[in-house]
Amino acid sequence: MKILAIAGSPRPKGNTNFLVDQALDEAAKLGAETEKIVLAQYKVNPCLGHDDCASFASCAQKDDAGWILDKLYEADGVILASPVYYYNVSAQMKAFMDRNFFPYNKSRQAKARVVGIIIVAEAEGIEDTLHTLHQFIDSVFSIGKSQRLVVSGYAGRAGEAAKDAKLVTEVRSLGQKIVASLKKELSD
Ligand SMILES: Cc1cc2nc3c(=O)[nH]c(=O)nc-3n(C[C@H](O)[C@H](O)[C@H](O)COP(=O)(O)O)c2cc1C
Numbered sequence: 001m002k003i004l005a006i007a008g009s010p011r012p013k014g015n016t017n018f019l020v021d022q023a024l025d026e027a028a029k030l031g032a033e034t035e036k037i038v039l040a041q042y043k044v045n046p047c048l049g050h051d052d053c054a055s056f057a058s059c060a061q062k063d064d065a066g067w068i069l070d071k072l073y074e075a076d077g078v079i080l081a082s083p084v085y086y087y088n089v090s091a092q093m094k095a096f097m098d099r100n101f102f103p104y105n106k107s108r109q110a111k112a113r114v115v116g117i118i119i120v121a122e123a124e125g126i127e128d129t130l131h132t133l134h135q136f137i138d139s140v141f142s143i144g145k146s147q148r149l150v151v152s153g154y155a156g157r158a159g160e161a162a163k164d165a166k167l168v169t170e171v172r173s174l175g176q177k178i179v180a181s182l183k184k185e186l187s188d
Pocket of ligand 1: 009011013083085087088121124125155
């Protein structure tokens with residue numbers, strides 16, 4: 001069972017990365033194979049919007065998006081995590097989301113049966129960010145709302161999320177619930 005987290009914060013020791021690590025730690029303890037991809041560590045260009053995906057066998061842009069997308073589409077469980085930047089996902093996450101236009105044009109659907117969402121804001125914008133991620137999940141995955149687990153919280157400076165015991169418990173529980181849900185899927 002493979003769980004892939006896509007982390008949209010450029011702060012390596014920031015709140016989003018911390019919370020993702022907590023969730024993956026719980027998932028790993030329950031036997032899942034886990035991986036975190038921090039988008040800022042790779043080259044994921046914005047979509048060029050030429051709208052000609054159909055005439056290419058693979059996306060015309062040769063950066064890291066292709067192999068990251070392959071992992072996203074093949075994972076059993078996925079976590080999408082982003083800080084709130086100007087009332088929405090970070091630019092890194094948005095660029096990655098837009099690059100799904102190629103597999104979308106090839107009618108590819110991601111395999112994961114459960115998706116976790118982690119959002120961190122300093123003060124406001126969680127609802128709009130959550131709406132964006134739900135719309136993205138609607139387009140990429142064949143899952144309903146009941147197969148999505150959401151944890152969001154408030155933290156500003158790096159390290160603040162770690163001091164929020166309730167948030168840490170919630171996100172660790174998200175990791176456990178993803179594994180439990182995938183185990184149930186496999187046994188049904
Ligand atoms: C460019 C930028 C835009 C931000 N916009 C918002 C915002 O709209 N609403 C908000 O509550 N916090 C905003 N923040 C604060 C971050 O969401 C907050 O610091 C969060 O903890 C960052 O997560 P990280 O530590 O994982 O990078 C912004 C921060 C930056 C750098």
